[in-house]
Amino acid sequence: MRRLPHSLRFRLTAAVLLPLTALVLFFGIITTLVARNNEADTVDRVLIGSVRTLSLAYNSPAADRERLVPLAIHLLKRRARPVVHYSVWRGDQLIAGDASLRPPADYSPTGDGTIDRHPPTTFSNAYRRTELVRGYLDPADAREVTQAAYLRDGMLHGKPARIALEIRRAHGDDRLIAIQIADYIDDRLAHERAFLRQVLMIGLTALIVTGLLFWLAIRWGLRPLGTLTEQVEAARRAASPTVRLDADAATPTEIRPFVAAFNGLMARLERASESLRQFTSNASHQMRTPLAVVRVQLDVLERYGPQSPQGQAALIDIPHAIDTLEQLLRQLIALARSEDQGMISVQPFDLADIAAGVTGERAAQAAADRVISYEKDDESPVMAMGQPTLAAELIGNLLDNAIRYSRPGGMVSVRLTNGAGGPLVEIDDDGPGIPEPEREKVWDRFYRIQGRGQPPGTGLGLPIARALAERMGAAIELADGRTGRGLCVTVRFLRAD
Numbered sequence: 001m002r003r004l005p006h007s008l009r010f011r012l013t014a015a016v017l018l019p020l021t022a023l024v025l026f027f028g029i030i031t032t033l034v035a036r037n038n039e040a041d042t043v044d045r046v047l048i049g050s051v052r053t054l055s056l057a058y059n060s061p062a063a064d065r066e067r068l069v070p071l072a073i074h075l076l077k078r079r080a081r082p083v084v085h086y087s088v089w090r091g092d093q094l095i096a097g098d099a100s101l102r103p104p105a106d107y108s109p110t111g112d113g114t115i116d117r118h119p120p121t122t123f124s125n126a127y128r129r130t131e132l133v134r135g136y137l138d139p140a141d142a143r144e145v146t147q148a149a150y151l152r153d154g155m156l157h158g159k160p161a162r163i164a165l166e167i168r169r170a171h172g173d174d175r176l177i178a179i180q181i182a183d184y185i186d187d188r189l190a191h192e193r194a195f196l197r198q199v200l201m202i203g204l205t206a207l208i209v210t211g212l213l214f215w216l217a218i219r220w221g222l223r224p225l226g227t228l229t230e231q232v233e234a235a236r237r238a239a240s241p242t243v244r245l246d247a248d249a250a251t252p253t254e255i256r257p258f259v260a261a262f263n264g265l266m267a268r269l270e271r272a273s274e275s276l277r278q279f280t281s282n283a284s285h286q287m288r289t290p291l292a293v294v295r296v297q298l299d300v301l302e303r304y305g306p307q308s309p310q311g312q313a314a315l316i317d318i319p320h321a322i323d324t325l326e327q328l329l330r331q332l333i334a335l336a337r338s339e340d341q342g343m344i345s346v347q348p349f350d351l352a353d354i355a356a357g358v359t360g361e362r363a364a365q366a367a368a369d370r371v372i373s374y375e376k377d378d379e380s381p382v383m384a385m386g387q388p389t390l391a392a393e394l395i396g397n398l399l400d401n402a403i404r405y406s407r408p409g410g411m412v413s414v415r416l417t418n419g420a421g422g423p424l425v426e427i428d429d430d431g432p433g434i435p436e437p438e439r440e441k442v443w444d445r446f447y448r449i450q451g452r453g454q455p456p457g458t459g460l461g462l463p464i465a466r467a468l469a470e471r472m473g474a475a476i477e478l479a480d481g482r483t484g485r486g487l488c489v490t491v492r493f494l495r496a497d
Contacts, residue, residue: 009218017211024203032196039195041123043188047164048121048149050076051181052135054086058170058177059144065171069096076181085156085182090175100157103178107167111146111176120148121164144169146176153185160185224255242270293321346472348496351384351391351423352376352416358395359414366403371411382416384423384493386472391493394468398427398489401461405431406486422495430486439478465489 057072058065073096077084087097091109106117120134133139134148142148147167154163161182170177228245235243243266247259297314304310356374363372376382384391395414402412406429415426434442434449441447443466446459469476475492482488 009215009222012218013211013215016214017207020210021207024207028196028199028203031199032192035195035199036192039188039192043162043183044121044151044164045123047151047162047181047183048123048135050086051149051164051166051179054088054181055145055149055166055168055179056141058088058179059141059168061171085161085184087178087180089178089180090170090173095177097180098156101163101180101182103165103180104152104154107176107178109175109177111169115146116148118147118150118152121150144171154182156182156184162188224251228255228259242266290321290325294318294325297321346385346387348383348385349388349391350381351425351493352380352382354388354392355395355414355416355425358392358399362396362399362403370403370406371409372399372403373411373413375413375415377417382418382423383496385496386474386493390468390472394465394472394474394491395425395427397461397465397468398491401465402427402429402431402487402489405429407431410486419492421492423493425491425493426482426488427491428481428483428486428488430481430483433481433485433487434478442478465491 053076054069054072057068060068073086076086085098085101087099087101087103088095089103089107116134122135130137134142134145136142136145145166145168147165149164149166152163152165154161156163161184163180163182165178165180167176167178169175231245232243244263245259247256251259297318300314301311306312306315356376359372359374366372399412399414406412410430412430413426413428415428417424417426438449442449442459442462444459445463448459466476469491473494477490477492479488479490480486
């Protein structure tokens, strides 16, 4: 099954409508429960009020009763909530109303002196506290009541009903009459269901309208993103080498960080692309020279033969060209590895142990006319933060440069100190040095100082050293040699806490 593409507009709309739907359902349920309780309370009040009204009519003198009872029944049928099911019993004799609405089994027309066999129904009134006597304002109206009005559940015509009952002695009668008013429970349930449907329809309508309005609002709110997309698409079609997004005064503040980050990324990619282009161009140029030498010397061998003087000279030049090419490839690999953007495991390590080991290896490999020394104040470890392998490669690279550029019979010294700003490694030689105006240029790849009788090289040694130092958070500086000649390279490492 194919999944629909993710839509930010849909996600935002859902993020608003889902909690809103839950809120509508919650308030719908609460409203329904409150309405149900109010409905039940209202019906119960109507039943109790109706049975008391009819009871008062029967408490009137006989001459008035014949006129008041029909009037009371007429009013019960014409009120806001009509009551149509009623009965009045005197013992087993039905005086008025529905014969199916019979009194309860404990009803007795003669009475046994018990008052309020069942607890009367009362209603709370938080706004007005009216003193009532068993439900009546006038105590005289309640004087002949033996069972104050109360509610019970029963059956009427085979259906559940809510029944209000009051028992009193009618005016001028020595026997008790049972006055009942009933309402079908399913009528109440039908009213509750109708109210619930209204609540659901109102809630659904509110959700639909809210969703539509929010959808339109999101469409308006996301318009700046559409503008930025159009800018990127225009730059793609134009194939411009420089892509920048424009953030005008109407651009929302939430989008401005994205625009700044995008422009910064594009600038970084442009620099990386330009650096790669220059690197490729310079590398191809540097590799072309030793390859051309090898090709020329092979042509000489083919033309004159290996035994000829020209062939012998060619056999001497070819290994030098191959050595130069090998050194260039090795340094290109080292440069690529030094610029790797992956994470490195920075850890404390003994810089003295690394520096001493690298110096010892280079001293054993150096020519006999080179003197290499190692200096340190004491035998205690010098702890630095970084990566031991990269630190060894950095010191070895600088030491190789110093050995290559030192004069025959000269000295190269490695000095380790634990300075206040961090551990220092100083590599000093007595070669030609680097003039101060040239010291910023030598960090460029393949840059070499011309016209000074420099030994062969690739111009990658110092750029590789700086890249290795930056990966570990170290700083590298160039200065005059301590003896007044040559070059002194200082590397300051981070101190291990």
